[in-house]
Amino acid sequence: METKLSLYNTLTRRKEEFVPIAPPLVGMYVCGPTVYGDPHLGHARSAITFDLLFRYLKSLGYKVRYVRNITDVGHLEHDADEGEDKIARKARLEQLEPMEVAQYYTNRYHEFMDRMGVLRPSIEPLASGHIIEQIELTERILQAGYAYQSNGSVYFDVEKYDRKYHYGILSGRNLEEMQSGGRSLDGQSDKRSPYDFALWKKAQPEHIMRWPSPWSEGFPGWHTECTAMSTKYLGETFDIHGGGMDLMFPHHECEIAQSCAALGHDQARYWIHNNMITIGGQKMGKSLGNFITLDEFFTGRHEKLSQPFSPMTIRFFILQAHYRSTLDFSNEALEAAEKGLDRLMKAVDTLSKITPSDSSTLDTADLTTRFYEAMNDDLNSPVAISVLFDWVRNINQLLDGSQTISSADLATLRSEFAGMVGDILGLCNEKTAAADDKVAPLMDMILEIRAKAKADRDWTTSDLIRNRLTAIGIRVKDNKDGRSDWEME
RNA sequence: GGUGCGAUGGCCGAGUGGUUAGGCAAAGGUCUGCAAAACCUUGUACAGCAGUUCGAUUCUGCUUCGCACCUCCA
Numbered sequence: 064m065e066t067k068l069s070l071y072n073t074l075t076r077r078k079e080e081f082v083p084i085a086p087p088l089v090g091m092y093v094c095g096p097t098v099y100g101d102p103h104l105g106h107a108r109s110a111i112t113f114d115l116l117f118r119y120l121k122s123l124g125y126k127v128r129y130v131r132n133i134t135d136v137g138h139l140e141h142d143a144d145e146g147e148d149k150i151a152r153k154a155r156l157e158q159l160e161p162m163e164v165a166q167y168y169t170n171r172y173h174e175f176m177d178r179m180g181v182l183r184p185s186i187e188p189l190a191s192g193h194i195i196e197q198i199e200l201t202e203r204i205l206q207a208g209y210a211y212q213s214n215g216s217v218y219f220d221v222e223k224y225d226r227k228y229h230y231g232i233l234s235g236r237n238l239e240e241m242q243s244g245g246r247s248l249d250g251q252s253d254k255r256s257p258y259d260f261a262l263w264k265k266a267q268p269e270h271i272m273r274w275p276s277p278w279s280e281g282f283p284g285w286h287t288e289c290t291a292m293s294t295k296y297l298g299e300t301f302d303i304h305g306g307g308m309d310l311m312f313p314h315h316e317c318e319i320a321q322s323c324a325a326l327g328h329d330q331a332r333y334w335i336h337n338n339m340i341t342i343g344g345q346k347m348g349k350s351l352g353n354f355i356t357l358d359e360f361f362t363g364r365h366e367k368l369s370q371p372f373s374p375m376t377i378r379f380f381i382l383q384a385h386y387r388s389t390l391d392f393s394n395e396a397l398e399a400a401e402k403g404l405d406r407l408m409k410a411v412d413t414l415s416k417i418t419p420s421d422s423s424t425l426d427t428a429d430l431t432t433r434f435y436e437a438m439n440d441d442l443n444s445p446v447a448i449s450v451l452f453d454w455v456r457n458i459n460q461l462l463d464g465s466q467t468i469s470s471a472d473l474a475t476l477r478s479e480f481a482g483m484v485g486d487i488l489g490l491c492n493e494k495t496a497a498a499d500d501k502v503a504p505l506m507d508m509i510l511e512i513r514a515k516a517k518a519d520r521d522w523t524t525s526d527l528i529r530n531r532l533t534a535i536g537i538r539v540k541d542n543k544d545g546r547s548d549w550e551m552e
Numbered sequence: 553g554g555u556g557c558g559a560u561g562g563c564c565g566a567g568u569g570g571u572u573a574g575g576c577a578a579a580g581g582u583c584u585g586c587a588a589a590a591c592c593u594u595g596u597a598c599a600g601c602a603g604u605u606c607g608a609u610u611c612u613g614c615u616u617c618g619c620a621c622c623u624c625c626a
Contacts, residue, residue, distance in 0.1 A: 096626075109626035138624080149624075231555095234621075240554055241622070285624085307626030312555095314625090337626070338557090344618065348625055383575070384565060389558080389619075396564045399576035406575080409589085437566095445566050449574035459590055463583095522585060529587080540589050548589085 066439040068123065070303075071387060073311065073334040074233055078441050081333065083302050089125045090301030091117065092293040092331070094310055095187070097134040098168035099153045102175050103354040104340045104377070104392065105307070105347055111378055112337040112386040112442075113305050114181045114489060119438055122487050130296045131184040133172075135165035135191045136272060138285035148282075151271045161272050165191075175357040178374035180489040186296050190288035194274045197283040197291045200325055201262040201276075209324035213253035215265030215279030219320060221258040228323045230258075233334060234312035260317050262287055286317035293330060294322075304331030308338050309348075337386045342367075347392065355392070369394040372401065375493050379404040382444045382488055407448075408492040409550075410455040411484055414477050417461045419470035425461075427476045430454050434483055444488065451483060494551045510539070510547045517545065 068081040083089045093113045096106055113131070120127045137150030154161040173183075190197075201217050204210045209224050210217050221230050225238045241258060261284035266273040273280045293301065299322075306315060315334065322330045340347045347354045355365050363371030372380075380400035384390040430450065437446035458480075460466040468476065484490050509528060516524035529539045536552040 094626075097624085103626085105626045107626085112626090234555075236555060236622075309621070309625055312621060313623090339620070339626075341619075346620065346625090350623085350625065380564090388565080391564080393564075395576080399564060401576095403575045413590095443566075445575095446573070449566070452574055456591085463591060465591070517585085520585075526586080533588095538588070541584075541587080542589090543583075 066436050068119075068439045069441055070333055070335060071441045072332075073336050074329075076235075079333070081302075083125065084300060084332065087124060087126050089120055089127045089303070090297035091120075091127060091129045091303040091305065092289070092297055092301065093129070093131045093184075093304070094289060094306035094314070095131040095133050096168075096172055097137070097149065098165045098172060099137060099150045100168060100349070101356040101358055102168075102172045103347065103356045104360065105354065106172070107175075107179060107357060107377055108340050108381050108386075108390065109305075109307050109337050110176050110181045111179065111381045111489075113335075115382065115386075115442060115444060115487075116303070116305070116335070117182060117184075118487050118489055119442065122482070128186065128297065129184040130186045130188065130293060132288060132292055133165075133169055133187060133189050134285075134288065135162070135169070135189050136282055136285075136288070137161070138282075148270060148272055154271070162191075171358075175361075175374070178361070179357075179378045180375065180491060182489070188292045188296065190283070190292075191272075193288060193292050193295065194283060196295055197287040198263070198276050200287055200291045200294070200321065201283070203325040204262060204321060207324050209320075210262055211255070212278055213255075215281065216253055216261060217263040217278055217284075218254050218259040219262055219284075219317070219324070220255065221260070221320070222256055224320055224324055228320070230320055231312075231316060233316050233319055236312065236316075260284060260286060260313065262321075286314055286321060289314075290318050290321040290325070290330070294326075297330075299326050300328070300330055300332070302331070303333045303335060305335040305337070308336040309346075311336055338389045340392055341389050342392045344391065367394075369398070372397050373493055375490060376401045376404055379407075379490060382490075383448060385441075385443060385445055387441075403452075404490065405494075407451060407455060407484065408490070408494070410458045411481060411492065412495065413458050413462050414480060417458070417468065417473060419473045420467035421469065423468045423472045424466045425457055425468060425472070427472050427479065430476070430483075431479055438487070447483070448488070451480070454480065506537070506549050510549065513539075514545060514547065517541075 069078045070081050071077070072079045091113070093109070096102060117127055117129050135150065137148035137152070150161045150164055154164045157164065201210065204219065205217065210219050221238065224230055229237070231237045231241070238258065263276055263278055263281055263283055265279035265281040270282070272282055274282060293304070304315070319329050322328065342353050342355070345351060345353065355367060357377070359365035359368065360372045360377055361374060376397060380397055381390065383400060383403070433450040434447050437443040437450060440446070457466060461468055509532070513525050513528040516528070532539055532549070538550050538552060540548045542548065
């Protein structure tokens with residue numbers, strides 16, 4: 064490999080060469096969804112970003128253990144003691160068991176991510192299945208002296224922690240600044256300081272999701288699951304921790320604090336954060352209520368959508384922007400992505416129709432070198448895709464005959480190109496997939512009849528066939544050699 | 553208020569101290585029975601003002617505008 068993979072590490076605020084702790088093993092933990100609502104575009108961005116990293120690391124030969132959690136414990140709406148659990152509230156509104164809500168949205172999440180070509184993680188632990196581990200973590204932090212009990216709840220002592228470590232190391236803040244510019248929370252809570260966060264919360268009588276603990280019947284604080292589960296499955300130190308930028312503070316900051324307090328050190332070597340999807344320049348999210356769910360994208364049922372957009376179009380749209388840039392939603396951008404993807408997938412198809420020559424006028428090394436250079440540069444998928452498009456032109460020229468390729472080079476090109484598009488970028492041809500095995504021979508027959516009509520200069524018949532096919536959504540394209548191709552709209 | 557980030561051609565979106573991003577859209581052409589597709593050609597884009605430099609869209613400073621986090625959030 065000419066270049067090596069470098070990744071932007073939020074912790075150091077620069078790109079660093081990626082060096083795993085114990086190659087070829089790589090441990091990666093990514094914060095997954097809280098399952099109390101339908102997945103939206105934002106979830107897709109995070110899932111696809113780390114799916115790309117997962118796929119790319121694997122393609123480089125690493126053996127990756129990818130852990131992505133499901134948060135099925137609702138935590139609290141507000142930081143105050145009387146806050147309501149998100150999942151419990153949803154359950155109350157829909158008259159379901161909390162776990163029924165969590166299961167339903169977990170299923171929905173899986174269904175939509177599958178359709179977008181997002182590979183399932185190696186381990187997908189549930190927060191509710193790791194209460195014991197979270198209690199153990201809390202005990203360790205208590206023993207280390209960085210937490211205190213208060214009315215049955217346990218809180219992390221941020222001020223004490225900050226005297227030895229640095230609370231704010233990831234998000235570039237420091238406690239003093241936060242305190243001086245701080246908003247004054249009225250002392251309605253059991254916390255000593257407004258910046259302290261809960262490791263364990265005592266449940267109010269009406270709180271449904273609750274577990275026994277040494278301190279009270281209650282539930283874990285919302286930062287503990289990630290620390291507890293990443294430690295369990297990836298060890299005390301692992302390679303990559305990912306998530307959305309909005310999780311940087313306080314969530315990831317608190318994870319670091321918990322690790323340092325319990326283990327004496329941060330767990331993750333590389334902290335990777337994907338940027339947000341915006342709509343009209345503003346973050347698409349729950350708090351603003353301006354999000355569009357994936358279901359709405361796939362069906363087109365949303366007032367802001369001009370048409371349905373397929374799962375692969377969404378994936379391609381996301382991949383066409385760098386993961387650390389904000390990506391603005393618009394119908395025009397999605398439509399452009401749809402057409403661009405179509406062009407790319409057609410080229411994959413075209414590759415199988417090219418006949419080799421004695422020599423090559425193209426150098427396939429150009430594709431490989433530039434593609435991997437882009438991917439190695441902090442996963443620059445937009446540039447990688449632009450390299451692919453340069454080769455889409457080349458592939459089309461090969462079909463036209465204005466370029467030639469040897470059979471050895473063609474074999475290389477086929478496997479490289481398909482691997483980049485399919486295995487690394489995770490894009491597949493939804494149109495081809497739609498045509499099942501029986502349709503293809505049927506189409507061959509129909510086009511054979513049409514070819515005969517064309518040979519007889521019977522344009523009435525040939526146009527009738529083509530028009531009828533167009534009407535049912537099958538596009539016919541005539542080639543110079545008299546043969547025709549077809550594709551599903 | 554604190555801490556960060558951004559402003560690129562009609563739209564989306566990379567990148568660079570001097571030489572082509574790419575996609576979509578648009579215009580002309582080639583091919584074709586017609587069409588579609590494909591191919592070829594076509595765009596003096598880098599918010600504004602100073603400064604550094606032989607040269608800045610790229611570096612520095614300021615200005616304007618926008619965004620994110622500080623509260624659940626991918």
